[in-house]
Amino acid sequence: MLYVEHLKKSFTEPVRNVVDLVRRRRHRFFAVNDVSFEVRRNQVVGVVGESGSGKSTLGKTIARIYEPDEGRILCDGGDVSHVKGKRLLDYRRKVQIVFQNPYSSLNPRRKVQSIIGDVIRLYGLENEISVHECLEAVGLPKSYSERYPHQMSGGERQRVALARVLALRPSLIIADEITSSLDVSTQMQILKLLKEVREGYGLSILFISHDVAVVNYISDKVLVMYGGKIVEEGLAGEVVKNPLHPYSQSLIESVPDPFIGWNPRIPDFDEEKKSVGCIYSSRCPFASEKCFARHPDFVNRGDSHRIACYLYG
Ligand SMILES: Nc1ncnc2c1ncn2[C@@H]1O[C@H](COP(=O)(O)OP(=O)(O)O)[C@@H](O)[C@H]1O
Ligand code: SF4
Ligand SMILES: [Mg+2]
Structure with a gap:
């Protein structure tokens, strides 16, 4: 609709x-x-x-x-x-x-x-x-x-x-x-x-x-x-169980687990340090040279799962 x-x-x-x-x-x-x-x-x-x-x-x-x-x-x-x-x-x-x-x-x-x-x-x-x-x-x-x-x-x-x-x-x-x-x-x-x-x-x-x-x-x-960008899209169960984008992974891994306690995994970042190329490049532990050149297009994984990341190119 x-x-x-x-x-x-x-x-x-x-x-x-x-x-x-x-x-x-x-x-x-x-x-x-x-x-x-x-x-x-x-x-x-x-x-x-x-x-x-x-x-x-x-x-x-x-x-x-x-x-x-x-x-x-x-x-x-x-x-x-x-x-x-x-x-x-x-x-x-x-x-x-x-x-x-x-x-x-x-x-x-x-x-x-x-x-x-x-x-x-x-x-x-x-x-x-x-x-x-x-x-x-x-x-x-x-x-x-x-x-x-x-x-x-x-x-x-x-x-x-x-x-x-x-x-x-x-x-x-x-x-x-x-x-x-x-x-x-x-x-x-x-x-x-x-x-x-x-x-x-x-x-x-x-x-x-x-x-x-x-x-x-x-x-x-x-x-x-x-x-300001969508970096991953998919069925709820799939994205949460199997997040593919590095940001989704850190976001989902940082959910507090009642059995192991608070486990924040989002890397620190400096407000002033703006990403060039990929929107996540300034914080991404996997960033390589091409990540700094241009924000990646979406890559499809299965019918309804898509990720904007060069790791899946
Ligand atoms: N009315 C506004 N004027 C100027 N900047 C704004 C306004 N609303 C939101 N922003 C800025 O836009 C960005 C996104 O904000 P927002 O949409 O509220 O994010 P979220 O809801 O995910 O926390 C932030 O940097 C925020 O400071
Ligand atoms: S495109 Fe590069 S910087 Fe962006 S999330 Fe993927 S690996 Fe990280
Ligand atoms: Mg809000």
């Missing part, structure tokens, strides 16, 4: 020195740099990578909170990369984004009744769906419609945020670190709920998280992101 083709989104870097300040020189960098992938109907696609890899920027660009610099976003066959007005509103109903901290996205001065009721009215859906139905869909009792956000736990607030999104019957939900601030058991409940609503509503989900274990649990397909 969603195709992303060569998507790019850049930001201007903060001014770093006096020379740049005086010359009014501003450097741009690509937070999302030539990203392509597909989300099928009823599929959960996980995006995993360390903080700063561009996951949220990717989510926000797809949700059209940001306008892409280059590339295309195709939804149900239509190009929505630069749509405006009514078409943008229609697209934003179809593709909904939920963030990590529901406390900041739910108005603290309004009861759940009006938090959810407002979006129902905004889209004129009063005859199609009620606040109580939305609450039921996320496993909250009707009485919660009378509560304010501060009268609920973190997990319950996240359920309300999901209920508000489900009210619009979206085709795709972009879930950006939605379980990251929750304790482990609440996290599990929200993940199970997400699986249920996906089945119940026939939804597609773009599930963004820095947590490999969580992404593996929920996703059918996984995209590993580093420095």
